[in-house]
Amino acid sequence: MLSDPVKLPPQGAILFLDKAEGWTSHDAVAKSRRTLGTRKVGHAGTLDPMATGLLVLGAGPATRLLTHLVGLDKTYTTTMRLGITTVTDDREGDRLVTADPAEVARVAADPDRIAQAIARLTGPIEQSPSAVSAIKVDGKRAYDRVRAGEEVELKARPVTIHAFEAGEPKLTQTEDGLSVIDIEATVHCSTGTYIRALARDLGSDLGIGGHLTVLRRTEVGPFSVDGVTTIAELAEGQVRALSTPTSIARVLFPVLEVTADETRDLGHGKRFEVDESRCPDAKLVAAISPDDQLVGLIEIKRGRTRVVTNFPTQGAAA
Template sequence: MASNPIKKKRVALDGILLLDKPVGLSSNDALIQSKRLLNAAKAGHTGTLDPFATGLLPLCFGEATKFTQDLLDADKTYDTVVHLGISTTTGDTEGEILATNAVNLTSEQARAVTDRFRGEILQVPPMHSALKRDGKPLYEYARAGITLEREARRVTIREIEVLDFQSPYLSLRVTCSKGTYIRVLGEDIGKALGCGAHLQQLRRIRVGELSLENSIRLDALAALAEENRTTVLLPVDSMLGSFPVIFLPDELARRFLHGQRLPLIKEGVAFTPDAGRVRVYREADKRLLGTAQVREFGILAPERLIAG
């Protein structure tokens, strides 16, 4: 009688994996594969990246999962190629062609129209998206041939740069606020140019303070010896690089980890009065204790705490 294989016990890992997601793989599948390769007990991703898209997908493990919202809320930067003159049902190469138009534009015209999208704009979320209506993602309605009314949302295009224009291909670098759909941006630019458009390529290169330059592909992770794979994890505070720092002596650190509010001025702890959100460390060993808010009168209010 064949014996059942013994399941490996999952390991409690803390840190961030900067994954360079390949085309065709969903964010959830990328998470599952990464979690298996690292034999991790607890993991989560920081917002979906379409299967069509490639690039930076930060994956959080263990204590890092407490801070995923910070990356969800962070600005993102993308490189994209907009194919002018062809509109599709999905706004990218995975959809069916809806219309084809001639593209008679100069580089100056393309740049002038693209520049108009810098700043705060309104976007209507696409039907082919994970936004939910009555508990179902919009893409399920779209696959059933159902189109629902969607309310326009305000998003912010921090920067939009034309990297190249070789008609009909318009290459852009876009830094934007959370909730921005680059597919919709490409479609809207095509409409403004009078020819329609869809995305030919989409690659995310930055999320908040995290960059694609420090990422690893799944095949490269799998090629590492199993005992060496955790060496690619970044520390938990890598995603908090923009937060001011506060160091606490041992007794205050203990009280902080118990969720107590601390009077920084009274305790003689150095801080920036208008810091807002901060990352907090124990002074003795420089261990991250969590994040907090600096309130009025120098009160440090614990927010998310690191266990252990």
């Protein structure tokens, strides 16, 4: 029997979840709505059903923070399989091309060649997202167009691969006897990066094709998957911990401790002057009330505040 819904703090909460394979991000949101007792739940970036790892959810008023979490860098651990291309650029898609075993063996015997290809995919790069993705093309999802038999080629976009650390290439065979190279890697990248496309492009550069077989998101910005709520716990109506908007904002942004009067002013969208000794100019600053509530995210420009995102507080409503 499911337990009673978890009681949310007045300003809502951020929930860090370790998504299991086979679950969609939508599945996780739907289950969280039941566990947290609110319809207002969103996420800060999806994970494919095949992928596991850190999914950041917001519930209640805390969903307002998600816009500012989506753009954080991500870190993944992954296994890339070279020698086979697939429709989806991962193991769930139908095979397209298999490389000649002799060529796969030549690539596996030349780790410097692999390292050079990885180096070419590190730093600022132009990446074409996987055709089977949620990106819209003329109002229709790319994956729907592919499933309808259309040829889809998405426009390349700039992303940054901050680090692409690969282990020893392993020459191995698939269950049906095809020669492949498996490479375990850790990738730290900017938001919007498709790790499936990275595996595809690595294989393409080496002339033997490639796709992804394992993907796990381990970090979103400064937040780690270690010790967070699991899908199994969520399914039982349990969460390990909920983070308040204030605690998240203190990690991500400069902080301006505001007075009760300033709390009310920000709640009404009013501007006021801030001395640089209290907080220097910044595009996003967390304004925190005397009772430790996140009043809002504000911009301070030339010493003057401007509300970017407000949060409901008792002080603002007074």
